[in-house]
Amino acid sequence: MDIIVCIKQSYDVQQLKFDPKTGEPMLAGAPRKMSDMDRRALEEALKIKENLGGTVKTVTVGPPESRDVVKEIYAMGADEAFVVTDLKLDKADPDLTAKIIVETIKKIRNFDLILAGAASTDDYSWQIPAKVAALLDLPFFPNAVSMTVDGGLVVESDLGDAIYKYKAPLPSVVSVSLEINEPRIPTLSAILKASRKQFMDFYLQDLGLGVVTELEVRKVVMPKVERKNVVVEATDPSKMEDGIKKILDELRKENVI
Amino acid sequence: MEIMVYSENEKLFKELVTAASHLNASRITSAVIGSKEDAEKAAKYTDKVLFVDSSELGEYKPKEYVEALCNIVKGSDPQVLLVGGTHKGNALAAMLSVKLGEPSVTEVSDLKITEEGLMVLRSAFGGVAVAEVRVGKKVFTKVASPKIACVKPGFFAPAEESKNGEIEKISVDVKSSTEVLEIKKKETGAGLEDADVVVVAGRGVKKKEDLSLIEDLAKALGGVVGVTRPLSADLHWAPTWVGMSGIAVKPKLYVGVGVSGQIQHIAGIRNSKVIMAVNTDPNAPIFEHADYGIVGDLYQVVPKLIEMLKS
């Protein structure tokens, strides 16, 4: 089975720092890593390949630093990585990113299945896999918690109120949730072998596209955390009751109990 | 200006109606993909209902439902389409936007219309920050070409019945290559979104049986119990969790018991009036986000809390 996986190199939100004065994110040089849900998508693709044979190719779109994610992509075991970069792609919106992914997929040409994380773990737009499907006029299955390829493709999508089990035609686009699997952690020897591998490196202009976006982000701020931070120690059993009483009194004053 | 609203979720639909009226819509229409009864319910909230009978369409399948939604939009002339921000809604919005050639934005918590067009506030970086976004460079011009915004549940009050809208049936002719094999309903999270008091169990709670202790605390406080993501997604102690990509709560009182306070969880509790935490680790991040904190062993503190609440 020939699978294409869309993989984004996201900001590592856990490590993201915000300017204490302005509340704005300090993105310059902020650590990045493979988006967690995309990693699950790659793992799912690799598992299918291990069962059925075929190839796993990846498409990555982003600013030049995005190339760094290829090492991990190859360390996990993908066959070929395609990367499209441009300095301005940090400002891309979901429509643009989806268009670029689709142009790259058209270069790859043959595929049976397209996988992607349900959302990137920095932007969380939850849109790109669906847009890729719409642009390619393919069926789309969101937020898969399980997938089996056995004669046909069966996808279980967690749609909030219920889990929908679909029999999906091929080719289709499936986005995966964090719950779908536990991705492998590549060993050092896999990393070392991967570092010798080449990848397909494109500039955005090679695809004849420019950075044109409809969504314009005006401002991003972290709202100030203004909480009272009244903390009592209750590790010492003799002091526990006093501490708890103090808190309960405050809660009563706040009128929440 | 006409604003159309769509959500498969009844409560969220009512919230969207409120959001639409905040945008000073002169006319609010609703898209319904469901039964005639669903259309009649929607007619009580909006000026007009355009509905596709889901018995002609089958159960939710993104590609096919987008066709239906597209026909509905083309059957009217909305400048803005508000979609309920669920997995189902987000998928439809994303695909519809491609079909219409209009932008779609998700995770929206607030909206307004200015001379520049539709401006929204959306969650950024998974809920850690808020972004102000202009939706679409071109201001409203084309017919039946709405900007699309997916609104998060719980940010607008549900609208009251006030209208007697006209109902129009829209036809759709879709051949599907997808089969719905099974639909397994999930138990919903015990009314967490609306609860006044929410007590959440985190990793500090060691065994599933210990959740009964948390339930006792919730009962003593007059609230409901939730869990953090690891307890639901990894340990399967509950069907859903409180946090980003789970349920967002906005109670008067939130109590985190054995909750460390990862950003993803905080994103789901940020709008609580009062946040209280019980944790054995004085360095747990949750204490930064809490109004009141108790550093101690939950297995000793919680029983004491219950005892002192009852007296």
Add this chain to the structure above:
Amino acid sequence: MERVLEYPKDPVITFSKEEELFRQMVREFCEKHIEPNWIEVDKAAEKDPMNNMPVDLIKKMGQQGLFCIPCSEEYGGQGGTYTMATIATEEVAYADPSVALAVYALLNNGWPFALELFGNEEICQEILPEVAKGNAFFGIASTEPQGGSDVAGIRTTATKKGDVYVFNGEKAYISGVGEVQRLSWGGGWFLVARTGGPGHQGLSAFAFLARKNGELGKGWNPTIYEDIGRHGLTTGGFIMNDFELEAKYLLGEENKGFYHVMEGFNLARIVVAAATIGAARWLLEKAVEWFRSRKLFGRNISSFQGVSFKFAELYARWEAARYFVYRASRLADKVYMEKDPSLNPKDLNVPVALAKNYGPETCVDLAEEVMKWYGAYAFTKEAPIFRAWLGPFSYVIGAEGAQNIMRVIIARDLIGKEFIR
């Protein structure tokens, strides 16, 4: 987990993209498997070191390729550099500051590599793949009850009888005595015994397998000690009573074992120091977290300069220790991986002694200060800090080379052997 301290960006200590990705992957593994469990492991193993040994974790670490990192891939190793073994050890210690698992990892990187340096093809093929998988332990057995630092005074004898060596004697304070008994394949040690005359020129080194393929050798009688810390790794002793080992397990040349084990010690000491800087990093983060949350007399505890200045001094020492560690590991790579002709193994003596001397002491001094900053809470077993104090303390007391021996090595090399007699 949110990192409180940034890993310093550095023009002097640089890592390749592969090394950085590797560090990230090791950290991910540690966050998932080691960080959530290390305290429980320490507690459980304290009660019963033999039965509560973290065998599952060891197996997982093996599957993740955290052992035998510098060993050849043909022997099941990762084919990496010594620096990569150092990175892995540092990260494991950062996740488990009791350093039990970090020491398991460092021993099973350093000594298998030494085995590969001095052992023949057959025994490498037999032993190393099992160590790599986490099925066998391979550490160091040099110390004896009458002395550790005086390696030349070793009394255990290995007498050649036909095609076996017969061992008689006793080893004490040896890591892994329990692991060798419990892991599925078994394992043993890089063991030094007397094959010739007195002094350092009569010693040989062996791949001493107390248990292989699940079977205990005859005449090997172990005891397990009750350690005061670092419980997740067993310490013990064993008596050899006419224990027979085939001659093929001789490492390097007969009667040259003293020199071979000194090379091995140099390698092991680098990763020992790496473990202590990993644990120290955990301690620094605990300190910063505490400073940011703890208020006394209406102000943050770190607003008292007596506290913040001490922190700054200890941070400086940590950075310095880090330099010693990676400088030593890069030098080891030059000697053993790149086989730089201008260098020989003895060039590692002083750089390694500096790292091994400086790292553990910095870590322990830091641990003591952190406990003082935490106050009474740190005195309870509920607080994890004391575990990060006791584990590294074993290296200040003298494991893998006494601190004062490190000083002797430095002094002797710089001042001259004749002038310090």
